[in-house]
Amino acid sequence: MPSNPEPVAGLAPAPEDVAAVDVSELEHVYGDGRSAVTALGPISLRVPTGSFLVIVGASGCGKSTLLRLIAGFERPTSGTVRTGGEEPVPGRGAGVVFQQPRLFPWKTVGGNVDLALRYAGVPKPERARRVPELLERVGLHDVADRRIWQISGGQQQRVAIARALAGDDPLLLLDEPFAALDALTRERLQEDLRRVSTETGRTSVFVTHSVDEAVFLGSRVVVLTHRPGRIALDLEVGLPRTGLEPDELRALPEYAALRTTIGHAVRTAAALEGETR
Template structure:
């Protein structure tokens, strides 16, 4: 995107969520947006997803105008599953929207659930699952169309610490295996450093990118993430990012 601005409210009293944002995400990159509440992280994500049109500037995804569902999977802070459908039914809906033939859907559903560690749950109701399991289903649904781009808006914020750590590790490994481009929003310096190959720091008033931090930590799918969390380099990067965020 180049020079992107987003405004809300009436023409007489507009509220500027983003102002003049320039941003380029490379294919296969795990980019993380951090910053205080109200700095426009979600607005930026919505522009990339095609849910918002910028008031000015230009946004492109692989050279085309962003459109909802056009090659991007989205995972929100809340799972937003269909409670009247089973786990498999939620995934079947996403596969149907992606044009997958009906005969191919059962195998694809089994593969998606295996990928997120929820094998044998296709017949269960979503309300029978824990919060962490529901968020895994939401991730599987976002991956159903095999998107080249995955957009994640604070997907683990409402989870307990242990579940959050487990899903962080799973998403990190999954992105590495699939080579998916990821744009991830968080408030947490620790989460940003653990997940991101590059961290973009935003400031409010109005929202803009003010700094970036490359993260050179090991990203192979079989990386020992527990050892990574305990490493001096992880602590150094987390401290450096926290300092940037404090300004």
């Protein structure tokens, strides 16, 4: 990310000492009694404003649970979650992108983005200006009038990202949004998302199984252990966020070294239960 990203339009800058996400001694249990399953924790994690945090780990390690807790879709069993210094509320303060786009198929591409702006309280004249801007940002300026069923799966995910950006929320949460896509489309959307995050300066939290995706997208990578998910590795990536083409970035020796380090951590953490670094 740029060292001093431009503030997101319409938002007051957060105080310097308030993290975009602050998780403290967080634990989450599903069920109760003998059937109770501890899915996550304890975890403590602080995400500064402007970071791109990637959470990676094997299936069942609690990655998506952690994201839902940050979004406010679930309440923690114990511990606290704060976003921008406040308890998270679903639909407020964070745009969320899921593995499936969850768009309205009876609306056009532009209509889906317009609806998100409408829910965000943006006046109609302003929406007419911002819909093309948001679609341009994700490379969809030429399909605004198409129905959702008339565009590809990759384009649908671009619409979902544009919709998540529509509310000018300072936080973007993404739960394996590219997992169901082919490799080429996935790489293109990774490049789009990396560019958009750099341009907007939003804080992003991204869940994935892919080590390469984690290294390419993240300014920081956290690896979780097998259930209950705890932090096995917390690593600043340190790669350039601007100035290099994707192929040039992936060709760096540092990129290969990070893939090796994180890949080893993921494989090791998949066998850990309740252990931490």
